[in-house]
Structure formats: structure tokens, C-alpha cells
Amino acid sequence: MSVSGATLVAGVAGCPVTHSLSPVIHNAWIAAAGLDAVYVPFNVPQDGFAAFATALRGGVIKGVNVTIPFKETALELSDLAGQLAEKAGAANLLTFPADGSIVARNTDGPGMLDAIFEQAPGYDPTAAPTVILGAGGAARGAAAALVMAGSPAVRIINRTAERAVGLARTVGGATSGFGFGDHRAALADAGLVVNATSLGLGGGAGPDIDFGSLPPAAVVMDMVYKPLETRFLAAARAAGHRTVDGLEMLIRQAAPSFEAFFGQAPPDDVDVRSLCLQALGVAP
Numbered sequence: 001m002s003v004s005g006a007t008l009v010a011g012v013a014g015c016p017v018t019h020s021l022s023p024v025i026h027n028a029w030i031a032a033a034g035l036d037a038v039y040v041p042f043n044v045p046q047d048g049f050a051a052f053a054t055a056l057r058g059g060v061i062k063g064v065n066v067t068i069p070f071k072e073t074a075l076e077l078s079d080l081a082g083q084l085a086e087k088a089g090a091a092n093l094l095t096f097p098a099d100g101s102i103v104a105r106n107t108d109g110p111g112m113l114d115a116i117f118e119q120a121p122g123y124d125p126t127a128a129p130t131v132i133l134g135a136g137g138a139a140r141g142a143a144a145a146l147v148m149a150g151s152p153a154v155r156i157i158n159r160t161a162e163r164a165v166g167l168a169r170t171v172g173g174a175t176s177g178f179g180f181g182d183h184r185a186a187l188a189d190a191g192l193v194v195n196a197t198s199l200g201l202g203g204g205a206g207p208d209i210d211f212g213s214l215p216p217a218a219v220v221m222d223m224v225y226k227p228l229e230t231r232f233l234a235a236a237r238a239a240g241h242r243t244v245d246g247l248e249m250l251i252r253q254a255a256p257s258f259e260a261f262f263g264q265a266p267p268d269d270v271d272v273r274s275l276c277l278q279a280l281g282v283a284p
């Protein structure tokens with residue numbers, strides 16, 4: 001790769017950002033598309049995101065994906081936001097048009113749905129209630145996307161019940177929030193359960209839910225992708241459920257980001273999933 005004054009720059013901003021797989025995905029697409037561009041990880045200090053984003057106004061850098069812990073701040077800083085980002089109260093994509101504005105979007109939610117449609121073909125979000133475990137940044141886009149996709153009920157279950165209730169209030173529509181104590185009733189007629197907590201990262205125990213309360217046809221998804229098959233997904237598979245992994249969601253949220261940065265869809269002749277699996281140390 002050679003870099004010149006004409007090279008387009010985009011990236012991902014987080015704290016920490018070192019282990020992000022987004023550079024693997026975007027730089028593979030850039031190379032395959034033959035673009036003069038580069039995608040850079042930006043390690044932004046915890047209290048430095050506003051200064052960082054403000055400095056990018058005008059578009060010297062095309063845009064950035066936003067990850068932990070800046071997704072809510074990213075939305076607050078924007079001048080214009082997509083409907084889903086507004087509903088979620090969080091943005092994972094900022095672009096910087098030449099007019100100096102900051103435009104925020106949320107591609108996490110659609111990325112999650114695309115991953116589910118890919119790995120659980122035929123899943124219909126309108127057919128049954130959905131359950132989201134967790135009420136942090138990762139849960140926001142998921143809840144908003146499921147409401148917009150027509151889920152008859154979106155039940156947010158969180159260790160801290162008030163946070164789940166607060167998120168339900170932000171997202172609105174057919175959304176409600178509960179503590180973990182209520183999870184069995186929430187699962188009883190659900191068609192989808194998504195782990196949006198950080199539990200299970202690094203191989204630890206996942207959310208402790210009773211899969212016996214969940215209809216066998218329900219799909220189970222984990223946003224955690226390190227390891228690829230979390231203990232939560234392994235337990236779901238053992239209970240007979242179709243499962244969807246977080247790596248597919250990561251790749252799917254990246255595609256509209258790439259298009260927003262570079263004005264073209266990512267090439268489809270590069271196997272970014274295998275590249276990510278290699279980076280994770282898993283044989284594809």
C-alpha cells in the first residue's frame with residue numbers, strides 16, 4: 001500500500017481500539033476495490049471524543065466508525081442524524097461533508113438484522129416478540145432496528161432494570177424494559193434472543209438464561225465474537241436453537257459504512273470473514 005496526498009482516509013475511533021477488526025475488513029475491501037484509500041484505528045482518549053470529532057469537520061477525513069465508549073456522544077455531537085440513530089440514541093458512523101457538518105448514522109441495527117437473515121434464513125422479525133439482553137451501547141441499535149423492522153414486542157432485559165426501562169423509553173414503540181428476574185416470562189413466546197451484554201467476552205460465562213423457557217424455533221444471537229462460538233451460543237445450540245454470531249454482524253455493519261466513506265459498495269469477491277477469523281486466530 002502506498003499513501004499519497006490524494007489518499008482518502010477513514011477509520012474507527014474507540015477507547016480502546018487496538019483490537020478492532022474493522023481495519024482488517026475495510027482495508028481488505030479497499031485493496032480489492034483498488035481504491036487509493038486507507039482505514040486507520042484512532043485511539044481517542046476517554047474525554048477526547050468531542051475535540052476529535054470537531055477537528056474532523058470539513059472532510060479532510062471522510063468519516064469514522066465509532067465504537068466503545070463513544071456511540072452516544074457521537075450522536076449528541078452530530079448536526080444531522082439518521083432516523084435509526086435518533087431512535088437508538090447512538091451512532092456508530094460519522095461522516096464529515098465538505099459543508100462542515102457532522103452526519104450520524106447507526107448501521108449496527110441493520111447489520112444485526114442482515115447477520116440474522118444470513119445465518120438464520122427465513123427469520124421473520126414481525127412474527128414473534130424479541131428479547132435483548134443488555135441495555136448498553138450495543139443494545140441501542142438492536143432495539144431500534146427491531147422496532148423499525150416491525151417486531152410486535154421488544155423486551156429489554158438488563159441486570160440494572162432501570163437502565164432497561166430507560167432504553168425502552170428512548171426507543172419507544174412496542175419496547176419494554178425488565179430486570180433479569182423477569183426473563184423467563186419474556187422468553188416464553190419469543191422468536192429471537194440477542195446477547196448485547198459484554199458477558200462471554202474472552203470465553204467467560206454468558207448471560208444466565210433458562211433456554212428451557214424459550215420456544216425451540218427461536219433464533220439465538222450473540223454480539224460477542226471473541227470467541228466466535230461463545231458459551232451462550234454453545235448452550236443455545238445444545239438446546240436445539242439456530243444461532244447467529246457477532247462476527248457476521250460486525251461485517252454487515254461495515255458494508256454501509258464503506259459505502260458512506262467511499263461512495264461505492266464493498267467488492268463482493270473478498271472473503272473478509274476468513275480474514276477476520278485468521279486475525280482472531282480461528283482457522284476459517
Ligand code: ATR
Pocket residue numbers: 068133134135136137138139158159160161163196197198199
Ligand atoms: P456496551 O456499549 O458494550 O453495551 P456498556 O454500555 O458498558 O457497554 O453495557 C454493558 C452491558 O452488559 C450492560 O447491559 C451491562 O449491564 P448493567 O447495565 O447492569 O451494567 C451488562 N453487563 C456487564 N457486566 C455484566 C454482568 N456481570 N452481569 C450482567 N450484566 C452485565
